[in-house]
Amino acid sequence: KKSYKVCCLPGDGIGPEIIAEGKKVLAAVGAKASVEFACEDALIGGAAIDATGDPLPDATLEAAKASDAVLLASVGGPKWDSTDPNAPRPEQGLLRIRKGLGLYTNLRPVKIYDALVGASTLRPEVIKGVDLVIVRELTGGLYFGRRERFYDEEGAGANGGRGQRAYDTLEYREYEVERIARQAFEAARKRRGKVTSVDKRNVLETSRMWREVVHRVHDEEYPDVELEDLLVDNTAMQLINRPADFDVVVTENMFGDILSDEAAQITGSLGMLASASLGDGVSLFEPSAGSAPDIAGQGVANPLAQILSVGMMLTYAFGMVEEAGWIEAAVERVLNEGWRTRDIADENTSADHVLGTSAMGDKVVVAL
Amino acid sequence: KKSYKVCCLPGDGIGPEIIAEGKKVLAAVGAKASVEFACEDALIGGAAIDATGDPLPDATLEAAKASDAVLLASVGGPKWDSTDPNAPRPEQGLLRIRKGLGLYTNLRPVKIYDALVGASTLRPEVIKGVDLVIVRELTGGLYFGRRERFYDEEGAGANGGRGQRAYDTLEYREYEVERIARQAFEAARKRRGKVTSVDKRNVLETSRMWREVVHRVHDEEYPDVELEDLLVDNTAMQLINRPADFDVVVTENMFGDILSDEAAQITGSLGMLASASLGDGVSLFEPSAGSAPDIAGQGVANPLAQILSVGMMLTYAFGMVEEAGWIEAAVERVLNEGWRTRDIADENTSADHVLGTSAMGDKVVVAL
Numbered sequence: 001k002k003s004y005k006v007c008c009l010p011g012d013g014i015g016p017e018i019i020a021e022g023k024k025v026l027a028a029v030g031a032k033a034s035v036e037f038a039c040e041d042a043l044i045g046g047a048a049i050d051a052t053g054d055p056l057p058d059a060t061l062e063a064a065k066a067s068d069a070v071l072l073a074s075v076g077g078p079k080w081d082s083t084d085p086n087a088p089r090p091e092q093g094l095l096r097i098r099k100g101l102g103l104y105t106n107l108r109p110v111k112i113y114d115a116l117v118g119a120s121t122l123r124p125e126v127i128k129g130v131d132l133v134i135v136r137e138l139t140g141g142l143y144f145g146r147r148e149r150f151y152d153e154e155g156a157g158a159n160g161g162r163g164q165r166a167y168d169t170l171e172y173r174e175y176e177v178e179r180i181a182r183q184a185f186e187a188a189r190k191r192r193g194k195v196t197s198v199d200k201r202n203v204l205e206t207s208r209m210w211r212e213v214v215h216r217v218h219d220e221e222y223p224d225v226e227l228e229d230l231l232v233d234n235t236a237m238q239l240i241n242r243p244a245d246f247d248v249v250v251t252e253n254m255f256g257d258i259l260s261d262e263a264a265q266i267t268g269s270l271g272m273l274a275s276a277s278l279g280d281g282v283s284l285f286e287p288s289a290g291s292a293p294d295i296a297g298q299g300v301a302n303p304l305a306q307i308l309s310v311g312m313m314l315t316y317a318f319g320m321v322e323e324a325g326w327i328e329a330a331v332e333r334v335l336n337e338g339w340r341t342r343d344i345a346d347e348n349t350s351a352d353h354v355l356g357t358s359a360m361g362d363k364v365v366v367a368l
Numbered sequence: 369k370k371s372y373k374v375c376c377l378p379g380d381g382i383g384p385e386i387i388a389e390g391k392k393v394l395a396a397v398g399a400k401a402s403v404e405f406a407c408e409d410a411l412i413g414g415a416a417i418d419a420t421g422d423p424l425p426d427a428t429l430e431a432a433k434a435s436d437a438v439l440l441a442s443v444g445g446p447k448w449d450s451t452d453p454n455a456p457r458p459e460q461g462l463l464r465i466r467k468g469l470g471l472y473t474n475l476r477p478v479k480i481y482d483a484l485v486g487a488s489t490l491r492p493e494v495i496k497g498v499d500l501v502i503v504r505e506l507t508g509g510l511y512f513g514r515r516e517r518f519y520d521e522e523g524a525g526a527n528g529g530r531g532q533r534a535y536d537t538l539e540y541r542e543y544e545v546e547r548i549a550r551q552a553f554e555a556a557r558k559r560r561g562k563v564t565s566v567d568k569r570n571v572l573e574t575s576r577m578w579r580e581v582v583h584r585v586h587d588e589e590y591p592d593v594e595l596e597d598l599l600v601d602n603t604a605m606q607l608i609n610r611p612a613d614f615d616v617v618v619t620e621n622m623f624g625d626i627l628s629d630e631a632a633q634i635t636g637s638l639g640m641l642a643s644a645s646l647g648d649g650v651s652l653f654e655p656s657a658g659s660a661p662d663i664a665g666q667g668v669a670n671p672l673a674q675i676l677s678v679g680m681m682l683t684y685a686f687g688m689v690e691e692a693g694w695i696e697a698a699v700e701r702v703l704n705e706g707w708r709t710r711d712i713a714d715e716n717t718s719a720d721h722v723l724g725t726s727a728m729g730d731k732v733v734v735a736l
């Protein structure tokens with residue numbers, strides 16, 4: 001019997017509640033497919049700060065590296081907000097595990113479920129049929145460049161302001177652009193065959209290099225894929241104007257952070273979106289939404305994104321594409337039957353169809 | 369009789385057509401208010417490249433500096449797209465005039481006209497009542513930081529990719545944050561008294577400084593204004609989720625570029641939005657939309673954003689707030705009477721109410 005080790009990171013807020021449902025579904029798939037998934041929990045984020053003072057203890061990174069895949073829930077919360085700039089912050093755990101595992105590709109599929117078209121603030125005819133994936137570069141750019149703050153006598157004198165000065169560096173190397181471009185073209189081949197590459201070429205040098213390299217990789221290796229360039233400001237508009245036109249959108253780290261959240265929000269159902277972070281080794285899977293500290297511990301959080309992240313794990317970490325399809329079909333079926341967690345319920349949902357976190361997980365297991 | 373010198377920059381694409389309507393309306397206001405506006409044209413963008421090889425000839429910058437206000441239409445077009453990285457580009461004219469005039473504040477009001485609620489891809493109940501202004505820092509950050517591209521032997525060897533390497537620098541000095549924060553708080557005092565300051569504090573050092581400085585200026589000088597912080601990715605979501613909640617949104621240059629276009633698009637009627645760029649000297653006013661080369665020369669472009677930019681000029685450059693109100697009221701009246709240019713016409717617009725550029729300008733003049 002085949003067996004996989006999964007490193008589970010519950011993290012903070014609703015994290016522990018939703019990851020429990022992810023494990024439930026993973027176990028159910030394992031039973032049906034005769035595969036063993038051995039889950040082991042490790043600490044990250046605020047929970048890790050509380051226990052060890054470090055948002056990513058060495059033991060966690062080691063456990064992640066020794067596993068076949070990492071399932072993350074969510075990190076962060078007001079408890080760890082601090083005015084002390086040197087205090088450890090939960091998100092550092094996230095940034096460090098990305099870098100530590102070399103997860104340079106973040107895949108964020110944005111798909112609208114027919115049953116949830118009403119959740120969007122966009123008109124139904126605009127949002128219907130949206131099915132795109134943002135391919136975000138995840139270990140470069142402003143996130144990991146050199147940064148500094150210092151006191152600048154000169155600046156202060158010349159301009160009458162106080163003299164602080166700070167900078168961050170947006171840096172890319174050619175091979176970093178090459179490999180993320182390949183990921184985008186590969187994704188497009190499995191989808192509708194179209195890539196939109198997003199940059200700010202009219203201003204940034206990194207964008208000019210980005211565009212050249214993406215085109216070279218395209219022309220040399222993926223001439224069969226359709227490639228278009230779009231400026232980042234224009235992309236922010238077109239995602240609202242004609243979201244259904246996009247297939248694969250590839251971009252650098254910070255643009256990807258902004259655009260993937262924008263694209264997620266057009267669906268209106270953030271609690272349904274999962275993401276995969278891939279590199280050359282172990283991969284990581286998580287829901288797109290945050291730790292929602294305001295509803296933590298109440299048993300009302302939506303576990304479907306976490307469950308769908310398990311589906312992505314099956315596809316990308318274990319090559320179990322068929323089994324991933326079971327999960328997607330089960331989620332779709334549960335939605336079509338009218339079952340909702342509070343966040344995706346609306347005036348058409350009868351009160352007895354609003355489920356808690358665990359009951360929703362059970363529904364998916366039954367539908368499997 | 370009072371007299372003002374206005375430096376007019378028609379630029380490219382639909383620029384010359386729409387600026388003609390702006391001048392028409394300016395002349396009409398002048399006649400009614402007994403003020404003389406002397407307009408003189410100068411070259412910028414592609415038109416300036418064609419005539420002089422330079423997207424911002426010295427003569428233009430001199431003329432702008434010697435004027436009381438600058439009225440810009442739009443720059444750019446495929447004609448000047450070039451694969452040669454050293455070829456002059458129309459947008460450089462824009463970036464250089466911003467820097468040359470010290471225009472560090474970009475005000476982009478986003479307002480939905482009741483008559484145009486249907487133009488938005490957002491649901492009417494979500495978009496109704498939207499009335500916000502993006503205050504974008506315009507002369508700092510990634511736009512004007514040090515940038516470079518070079519060949520890096522080491523990077524190439526270690527990672528198997530080709531060895532190009534590029535960087536851009538996101539840099540801010542404290543006084544730059546201070547002065548833009550003041551602009552935002554001042555704007556809020558004249559509006560609904562609320563500022564949303566947008567940053568990426570969980571990643572960027574410049575954002576951490578940004579947040580500290582904005583709060584210091586708030587606490588010391590504007591404690592009466594309500595201030596909230598929002599991360600840039602979350603802002604990209606909330607602009608779609610609850611746009612009517614925002615009043616003044618202040619942010620750094622690149623975030624402002626992306627978010628102001630996103631905010632503009634939620635209205636669905638880009639052809640209605642104007643912007644003002646202010647500094648310590650002469651100010652510049654322009655429509656928010658681009659040069660639309662695809663419809664240039666056809667006499668169908670929407671001149672209303674240009675006309676509204678004349679309104680902003682009256683307010684910000686000449687302190688003629690009442691007269692600016694005339695223009696806004698006239699535009700609103702023309703819309704309420706059902707007159708439309710092609711871009712804002714819909715299935716409810718009767719064919720005889722679809723106007724060309726010049727006819728629309730005439731309607732506004734009559735309504736004045």
Ligand SMILES: CC(C)[C@H](C(=O)O)[C@@H](O)C(=O)O
Pocket residue numbers: 091094095257570571601
């Ligand atoms: C928490 C934060 C550092 C992170 C990011 O900006 O990458 C988050 O917004 C995300 O998109 O996963």
Ligand SMILES: CC(C)[C@H](C(=O)O)[C@@H](O)C(=O)O
Pocket residue numbers: 202203233459462463625
């Ligand atoms: C043309 C371009 C350089 C410019 C910018 O990015 O500032 C434009 O997008 C704008 O917003 O005015």
